[in-house]
Amino acid sequence: MADLTELTRSMADLDKKRVLGLVEEKLKRRVPPLEIVKELNDGMIEVGNRFTACEYYISELMFSSHIYKEIMTTLEPLLGHVEPDKTAGTVVIGTVKGDIHDIGKNIVVTLLRNAGFKTIDLGVDVPADKFVVALRETGARVLALSCLLNLAIQEMKNVVEALIAAKIRDQIKVVIGGQPIDEKICEYVGADDYGADAPAAVRICKQIYGQ
Amino acid sequence: MQIIGEKINGTLQEVKTAIRERNASFIRDLARRQVEAGAALVDVNAGTRPDEEPDALSWLAKTVQEAVEVPLCLDSANPHALAIALQEIKQTPMINSISGEPSRLDGILPLVSRHGCSVIALAMDENGIPKGVNERLTVVRRLMDRTRDAGLPDEKVYIDPLVMAISTNTEAGVIALETMRAVRAEFPEAHLCAGLSNISFGLPARHLVNRVFLTLALAAGLDAAILDPFDRELRGEMLAAELVLGRDRHCLNYTRSYREGRIGHKRNPG
Numbered sequence: 053m054a055d056l057t058e059l060t061r062s063m064a065d066l067d068k069k070r071v072l073g074l075v076e077e078k079l080k081r082r083v084p085p086l087e088i089v090k091e092l093n094d095g096m097i098e099v100g101n102r103f104t105a106c107e108y109y110i111s112e113l114m115f116s117s118h119i120y121k122e123i124m125t126t127l128e129p130l131l132g133h134v135e136p137d138k139t140a141g142t143v144v145i146g147t148v149k150g151d152i153h154d155i156g157k158n159i160v161v162t163l164l165r166n167a168g169f170k171t172i173d174l175g176v177d178v179p180a181d182k183f184v185v186a187l188r189e190t191g192a193r194v195l196a197l198s199c200l201l202n203l204a205i206q207e208m209k210n211v212v213e214a215l216i217a218a219k220i221r222d223q224i225k226v227v228i229g230g231q232p233i234d235e236k237i238c239e240y241v242g243a244d245d246y247g248a249d250a251p252a253a254v255r256i257c258k259q260i261y262g263q
Numbered sequence: 264m265q266i267i268g269e270k271i272n273g274t275l276q277e278v279k280t281a282i283r284e285r286n287a288s289f290i291r292d293l294a295r296r297q298v299e300a301g302a303a304l305v306d307v308n309a310g311t312r313p314d315e316e317p318d319a320l321s322w323l324a325k326t327v328q329e330a331v332e333v334p335l336c337l338d339s340a341n342p343h344a345l346a347i348a349l350q351e352i353k354q355t356p357m358i359n360s361i362s363g364e365p366s367r368l369d370g371i372l373p374l375v376s377r378h379g380c381s382v383i384a385l386a387m388d389e390n391g392i393p394k395g396v397n398e399r400l401t402v403v404r405r406l407m408d409r410t411r412d413a414g415l416p417d418e419k420v421y422i423d424p425l426v427m428a429i430s431t432n433t434e435a436g437v438i439a440l441e442t443m444r445a446v447r448a449e450f451p452e453a454h455l456c457a458g459l460s461n462i463s464f465g466l467p468a469r470h471l472v473n474r475v476f477l478t479l480a481l482a483a484g485l486d487a488a489i490l491d492p493f494d495r496e497l498r499g500e501m502l503a504a505e506l507v508l509g510r511d512r513h514c515l516n517y518t519r520s521y522r523e524g525r526i527g528h529k530r531n532p533g
Contacts, residue, residue: 110465111430152391155431203340206313
């Protein structure tokens with residue numbers, strides 16, 4: 053971590069007090085807000101790395117999002133029209149209809165955002181047509197479907213069929229994930245790939261967007 | 264406290280394989296050992312795709328009953344799978360579970376009342392998982408209206424207060440415990456049942472969190488749990504908690520279990 057700034061390191065260490073103090077100090081010194089956001093983002097990436105390495109737990113991943121959101125309420129107004137860099141790609145994600153489990157999905161969303169993806173999180177118990185509408189409206193090329201229950205597997209198949217019926221299947225890569233998901237189920241559902249865990253899902257999205 | 268043995272679950276790799284291969288001796292052995300370890304009921308969850316579930320659940324029910332005489336806990340949200348499996352049942356089972364979701368309630372409650380089953384009732388409905396204690400109680404009241412209308416005595420209903428992971432909400436334990444207390448006060452004849460492992464999801468040293476939660480839950484009114492009957496430490500802590508809560512007359516359960524070598528440090532026989 054030799055080349056990380058103090059702010060990045062404090063973010064990675066989840067030292068909220070230090071992070072807030074450093075941001076305030078940098079704003080006083082007229083450091084461009086976009087630069088501050090970049091240092092924070094680097095810290096978030098490091099948090100994601102530690103989570104993937106099983107050093108940090110879900111609670112810590114969530115705490116990092118909490119710190120980040122709090123700081124962004126101060127920084128966002130100062131950014132004006134300039135959008136923080138989210139050019140990695142867009143992913144529509146949700147837990148399919150009939151299932152309300154979302155912890156795994158939320159971890160994927162956090163890691164994707166940390167990696168610079170724009171994520172459209174439709175939540176849980178999402179019907180197939182809602183995914184279709186979101187894909188059409190955002191032009192996202194990746195649809196990520198999550199579930200925990202076995203009965204949701206059939207619903208995932210329904211979503212893929214809805215994409216075919218809407219004539220957009222060819223333009224979308226479908227990635228699935230969740231407790232019961234394996235290669236056989238991926239084939240049954242008609243998905244393009246599956247992520248055995250959250251970091252795998254992020255890797256797949258990066259591959260699809262050619263990174 | 265009623266222990267519902269959780270091990271025959273098709274989401275576990277070994278069990279998934281045994282179900283796929285119809286390995287009856289594996290399932291029979293797993294059922295028998297759970298009952299020997301103190302399970303009062305054996306949960307069976309097929310963990311298959313929906314179209315494979317009726318066959319798999321029936322086979323599990325038939326196979327487990329070849330090995331043990333305790334009631335089964337049929338674990339499925341699929342009314343069709345439950346209906347088929349119920350044809351194999353010799354002794355009135357528990358159904359795991361219904362909830363306030365109309366499809367689940369309308370699909371499964373008739374089966375429950377027709378066969379006189381006991382039933383686990385999840386404190387949630389089509390709006391998802393209620394955020395706080397009052398919201399959960401509202402759903403529970405509606406559920407109890409429906410079970411009573413269906414002719415089920417309260418003693419047949421096992422309310423699951425919905426234990427959420429503390430790693431995603433620091434209040435999750437408190438909400439679960441307060442829901443239990445409130446349900447116990449309002450529906451004294453009904454039971455309270457929970458799975459123990461949700462609470463510690465995403466944290467390290469999960470067994471520590473699970474055990475502390477069990478002890479606190481027992482004090483809050485929990486009287487049934489879906490857990491690993493082979494967890495010796497858990498068994499010891501459960502018996503000690505019941506003892507301290509004044510539920511073990513003359514400490515008999517505790518001392519007998521100790522003499523039988525089922526709790527405490529493992530000692531050499533003789």
